[in-house]
């Protein structure tokens with residue numbers, strides 16, 4: 296069993312010589328459109344550490360973009376996936392079904408918000424889940440329009456590119472995009488013109504007004520929103536925004552879809568981020584953290600909505616692959632056993648304490664926000680104008696990387712440094728990672 300020592304170790308310049316050799320092969324063989332945050336090649340990973348092929352051990356504040364919440368080699372995930380691999384790798388659920396798929400759907404019905412009858416369908420990627428949520432909502436309502444939000448991110452397939460807000464790098468040159476997608480404002484408290492305290496009510500009124508006047512509520516199949524926006528900059532919609540939109544959807548026969556692909560499965564300190572304001576979505580999309588690193592995604596929701604699509608209308612060759620389902624059952628077991636929602640809340644306390652102190656010290660940090668182990672700082676050139684500081688953000692990330700801390704950036708303006716450690720990270724590594732960030736800020 297792979298047990299990666301839980302300590303940072305930097306023994307070469309990063310990337311080291313073996314990574315550099317692999318990078319040369321990669322450049323020759325892999326399309327340049329597929330990027331990497333850090334050109335160090337992984338050898339093994341687990342807990343809060345990624346070890347590279349040169350023997351360097353990096354503190355992981357990225358979790359492979361919010362995936363390895365239980366760690367990248369969690370015992371229950373490896374054990375169950377390995378046992379399933381030995382039994383069979385694939386039959387295709389659409390040809391001959393198997394129990395693991397059904398069991399994952401049962402767990403999803405228990406864990407997702409709301410006590411109504413629920414059903415699920417399984418897919419391979421987050422984007423595929425979002426696409427299918429839209430198909431299901433259109434099938435159920437007989438309507439076509441889909442409402443999405445400023446700063447939203449939903450994937451890289453044709454429909455999900457249309458749902459995604461940011462042009463570079465996700466959309467530029469890849470059009471034409473799918474029709475009947477409408478974007479409305481989101482409650483971005485830090486940048487709301489009349490201040491964060493007015494943001495929830497004002498932004499929801501604006502969004503609802505635009506939907507009513509520009510699209511017509513009766514034409515809208517679905518409102519699709521991330522309850523805590525991910526790629527767009529870890530934006531927590533100001534209080535009141537999500538409940539107001541959910542109520543508007545309910546009153547107008549619109550399917551309310553929570554995209555919890557990044558925020559779900561304990562990441563924000565609850566099983567799902569929408570629970571924070573008691574919002575019960577009609578459909579919820581999940582992926583990433585669900586299966587401890589294996590590719591799996593789901594749409595879960597009200598049974599009558601999920602059953603609107605005709606038999607054969609949903610699916611895919613690999614959707615709900617048996618090894619991925621076994622891994623998901625192992626990941627869910629781990630989340631329950633280790634009480635990972637509580638671990639995420641503890642990470643929030645530690646991180647926000649340190650980051651808020653840094654905000655007092657450095658004007659560069661305009662905002663500290665997020666929940667659980669989904670925390671970010673937004674960097675600005677001037678606190679008054681809030682002009683984004685993408686260059687400083689990139690420099691800070693590079694300094695962290697050089698010191699052996701894996702961090703990611705995000706945000707429509709490229710000025711958000713985000714922290715997504717595995718929920719199982721040790722507190723010593725968490726503090727050490729924050730020390731590295733603090734030193735990097737001081738040097739900047």
Ligand SMILES: Cc1ncc(COP(=O)(O)O)c(C=O)c1O
Nearest residue numbers: 420421422448449450525556557
């Ligand atoms: C909120 C959200 N939706 C959808 C996706 C797309 O998921 P995938 O990359 O698995 O297609 C992502 C990925 O980052 C996401 O964060």
